[in-house]
Amino acid sequence: MAEIIDGKKIAANVKAEVRAEVEKLKAAGAKPGLAVVLVGNNPASRVYVSNKEKDCAECGFASYEYALPEETTEAELLELVEKLNSDETVDGILVQLPLPKQICEQTILHAISPEKDVDAFHPENVGRIMIGDYRFLPCTPAGVIEMLDAMQIDVSGKHCVVIGRSNIVGKPMGMLLLHRNGTVTICHSRTKDLAEQTKQADILVAAVGRAGFVTKDMVKPGAVVIDVGMNRNAEGKLVGDVCYDEVAEIASAITPVPGGVGPMTRAILMRNTLTAAKAHRASLD
Numbered sequence: 001m002a003e004i005i006d007g008k009k010i011a012a013n014v015k016a017e018v019r020a021e022v023e024k025l026k027a028a029g030a031k032p033g034l035a036v037v038l039v040g041n042n043p044a045s046r047v048y049v050s051n052k053e054k055d056c057a058e059c060g061f062a063s064y065e066y067a068l069p070e071e072t073t074e075a076e077l078l079e080l081v082e083k084l085n086s087d088e089t090v091d092g093i094l095v096q097l098p099l100p101k102q103i104c105e106q107t108i109l110h111a112i113s114p115e116k117d118v119d120a121f122h123p124e125n126v127g128r129i130m131i132g133d134y135r136f137l138p139c140t141p142a143g144v145i146e147m148l149d150a151m152q153i154d155v156s157g158k159h160c161v162v163i164g165r166s167n168i169v170g171k172p173m174g175m176l177l178l179h180r181n182g183t184v185t186i187c188h189s190r191t192k193d194l195a196e197q198t199k200q201a202d203i204l205v206a207a208v209g210r211a212g213f214v215t216k217d218m219v220k221p222g223a224v225v226i227d228v229g230m231n232r233n234a235e236g237k238l239v240g241d242v243c244y245d246e247v248a249e250i251a252s253a254i255t256p257v258p259g260g261v262g263p264m265t266r267a268i269l270m271r272n273t274l275t276a277a278k279a280h281r282a283s284l285d
């Protein structure tokens with residue numbers, strides 16, 4: 001039976017470290033803070049934003065929420081982003097995705113100051129991730145690496161297979177694993193004979209967005225299985241991309257959903273906010 005990788009516990013440790021650093025900044029007179037922008041009424045986005053506010057409170061950050069109506073125009077949102085870019089009290093800016101259809105996400109993400117882009121979605125930060133000169137870590141992939149480190153799972157020389165090639169998860173995940181000297185295969189919807197690829201994996205990362213997509217027959221016995229997926233099943237329950245029960249029988253370690261990658265993503269966002277706050281304060285000195 002696989003060892004369960006406890007994302008909740010590892011995330012709590014990361015947040016405790018962040019909190020200790022935030023206390024130091026505050027003792028030196030700073031008031032580090034994150035601006036979170038929510039546009040519209042997407043219920044899932046509302047939950048994500050309120051979780052981020054809870055994390056901020058836990059880590060000692062001020063959080064400034066901007067809830068804008070569904071009909072907000074791109075120009076109005078750009079105006080707010082510009083205001084936050086030049087606001088000295090704001091260290092990090094996060095615009096919750098998805099945005100309503102009248103707003104181009106790329107335009108907004110490109111407008112956020114790279115120094116305050118704690119999600120690491122600005123092309124400058126994406127480029128820095130590519131060359132390994134990180135300003136901010138990509139939250140979900142870095143959360144995965146943090147879990148592997150906590151479990152003392154060495155990536156070097158391992159065959160790592162990532163299912164999914166999104167800009168948010170799959171691609172940066174592949175880069176971080178490569179930077180750790182993994183041999184990386186990135187699979188996607190056009191990959192031929194996916195199971196042949198996934199069965200080669202010493203470390204398998206599933207970021208597909210389909211409940212129960214990864215079955216036991218796709219996994220090599222003894223593999224480490226990381227489930228990034230967050231899907232609602234027919235009963236409305238949160239489930240991952242991996243058929244947990246059957247894959248746990250043969251994997252050496254596995255992340256649960258919930259309680260795996262999700263809390264880690266949130267913890268890395270807090271770490272990025274700390275990085276932003278430190279750099280911002282240093283620039284003011």
Ligand code: NAP
Binds near residue numbers: 164167168
């Ligand atoms: P996405 O943008 O929809 O990307 C999904 C990827 O899966 C795409 O690259 C797609 O390939 C690939 N794919 C789809 N069907 C496939 C198939 N049959 N065979 C092989 N590959 C297939 O999703 P995402 O934003 O990366 O998110 C993926 C999942 O992770 C979602 O469940 C999301 O909710 C979850 N997520 C969780 C966290 C967390 O903190 N735990 C954070 C972010 C996302 P193509 O590129 O060819 O279409």
